[in-house]
Amino acid sequence: MAKDVAIIGVGQSAFVRGYEGSIRELAFEAFREAMADAGITVKDIDASVICSAPEYDKQRSPSGLIAEYLGLNPQPTFCLETICSSSSMGLRAGYSLIKSGLHDIVVVLGFQKMSEISSADSQERMGRGADIMWESPFGTMMPAYYAMHARAHFARYGTTEKDLALIRVKSAKYGALNEKAVYRKGLNLEQVLTSEYISTPLKKFDCCANADGASCLILARAEKAKEISQKPVWILGLGAASAPMTLTGREDLTGLSCAREAARQAYAMAGVGPKDIDVAEVHDCFTIAELMAYEDLGFAEPGKGAELIREGETYVEGRIPVNVDGGLLSKGHPIGATGGSQIRTIVLQLRGEAGPVQVKGAEIGLVHNIGGVGIYGAVTILGR
Amino acid sequence: MGFEKFGRISFTAQTKVAAFVDHLERGEVVASRCTQCGARYFPPRADCYRCLSDKVVLEPIQGTGRLVSFTTANYAPTGFEADVPYTLAMAEFDGLKVFGRMSKEVPEQELAVGLPVRLKVVRMPDGQLSYEFVKA
Numbered sequence: 001m002a003k004d005v006a007i008i009g010v011g012q013s014a015f016v017r018g019y020e021g022s023i024r025e026l027a028f029e030a031f032r033e034a035m036a037d038a039g040i041t042v043k044d045i046d047a048s049v050i051c052s053a054p055e056y057d058k059q060r061s062p063s064g065l066i067a068e069y070l071g072l073n074p075q076p077t078f079c080l081e082t083i084c085s086s087s088s089m090g091l092r093a094g095y096s097l098i099k100s101g102l103h104d105i106v107v108v109l110g111f112q113k114m115s116e117i118s119s120a121d122s123q124e125r126m127g128r129g130a131d132i133m134w135e136s137p138f139g140t141m142m143p144a145y146y147a148m149h150a151r152a153h154f155a156r157y158g159t160t161e162k163d164l165a166l167i168r169v170k171s172a173k174y175g176a177l178n179e180k181a182v183y184r185k186g187l188n189l190e191q192v193l194t195s196e197y198i199s200t201p202l203k204k205f206d207c208c209a210n211a212d213g214a215s216c217l218i219l220a221r222a223e224k225a226k227e228i229s230q231k232p233v234w235i236l237g238l239g240a241a242s243a244p245m246t247l248t249g250r251e252d253l254t255g256l257s258c259a260r261e262a263a264r265q266a267y268a269m270a271g272v273g274p275k276d277i278d279v280a281e282v283h284d285c286f287t288i289a290e291l292m293a294y295e296d297l298g299f300a301e302p303g304k305g306a307e308l309i310r311e312g313e314t315y316v317e318g319r320i321p322v323n324v325d326g327g328l329l330s331k332g333h334p335i336g337a338t339g340g341s342q343i344r345t346i347v348l349q350l351r352g353e354a355g356p357v358q359v360k361g362a363e364i365g366l367v368h369n370i371g372g373v374g375i376y377g378a379v380t381i382l383g384r
Numbered sequence: 385m386g387f388e389k390f391g392r393i394s395f396t397a398q399t400k401v402a403a404f405v406d407h408l409e410r411g412e413v414v415a416s417r418c419t420q421c422g423a424r425y426f427p428p429r430a431d432c433y434r435c436l437s438d439k440v441v442l443e444p445i446q447g448t449g450r451l452v453s454f455t456t457a458n459y460a461p462t463g464f465e466a467d468v469p470y471t472l473a474m475a476e477f478d479g480l481k482v483f484g485r486m487s488k489e490v491p492e493q494e495l496a497v498g499l500p501v502r503l504k505v506v507r508m509p510d511g512q513l514s515y516e517f518v519k520a
Contacts, residue, residue, distance in 0.1 A: 131427075132396060138472055148474065199457045
């Protein structure tokens, strides 16, 4: 288990509907918090990786603008995009920049101001995050694609709408405790089950909340990390994979192959297995996505994911706590910022700074972040 | 040019497999087959990534497929609002998976994973061409 690169600072803006400021100011909120957390100044930083899905940005080439506003000139900067997994891939890029010897300290800044464009335009652009030649002409959207995965899972394994609703009830419980979450109301089973269908069998409360937000991670080479930080959290395992964008190219719809492959790589690199994970953040853009993640990550056998939530095993006090910060479902999903926010949650857990949702004695944590409908998969394993 | 006639709204005008639309005009939904290594693809491709050949032919997908999954969308992206609700589906025909819409003629309560379906070409009032799944 190599400890070569550490996370020495984390920050996140509040995730909100309709942020009252520009993207540069939104990014700065996360940056300010991460810099204070790390206790460094802009002069200490060697490079920045800016993560965003630019179809939501009016600003072209946002890395130039963001780096300038953060005071990170003349250091190199570039933009990284894999839709919803952009900032986990940003972490991978930052890790590589440090491990290669090019840089000592790198900032990974993810942001998205989803409210820059209308909700309908947002859905249309999301639909074009699929194959625009062969699938978008039918009127596809993210909820429909995940709904098709849910239907396939139901048919093969007998999973039910109620199982999915239980996942949302959990996320709502924890979202209510998270001061930075966009959706802070608790939800009971009946409220989730009686909400309107968006794309059958997924209902309104099976879908994550849209939000504007930013996240920031500061990475450092081991020697620097030990010198600067009292509480470095180490990047122990990194996995990344892709799968066909066109749904017809997928083997099956009951899981995401990119997640399985990324998990395999991350576990191998870290030298740990699913049973060693004390706390996890998974990409629950829809309830079915969290359920598939249980299985794709090996927390449950294929087809047995529903048992975990039925038995409460993914609550804070359970066998494998998952998304105890409210997840994307309640915390919100500002595309480019999401992975960084998930990583921040696990860093706080491993430091013992997670407040009311602290998992006692958490030593190893995992982050599962997916781009599009299983096009890009990133799994990151962190440890104290 | 030519491919802009495919689907409710096409986002692509130019492709080397634009003849797909000519086949729709004749009532056929086609897949591609590589004449060098025999690999079959849907959606059709102009290039075979297995053997790198560009010698492909387009052949009709025939017979009965089985529904792999489906969903009825109650919301639609910009430009598709008038169609709501509509059912998106994927079916497998002899090893080839096809993505498309389910015919509105099939009652929702009859939809089920595994349902036998076949492909039917449809012409929209504005002249756009597409295909949908109907009960076999």
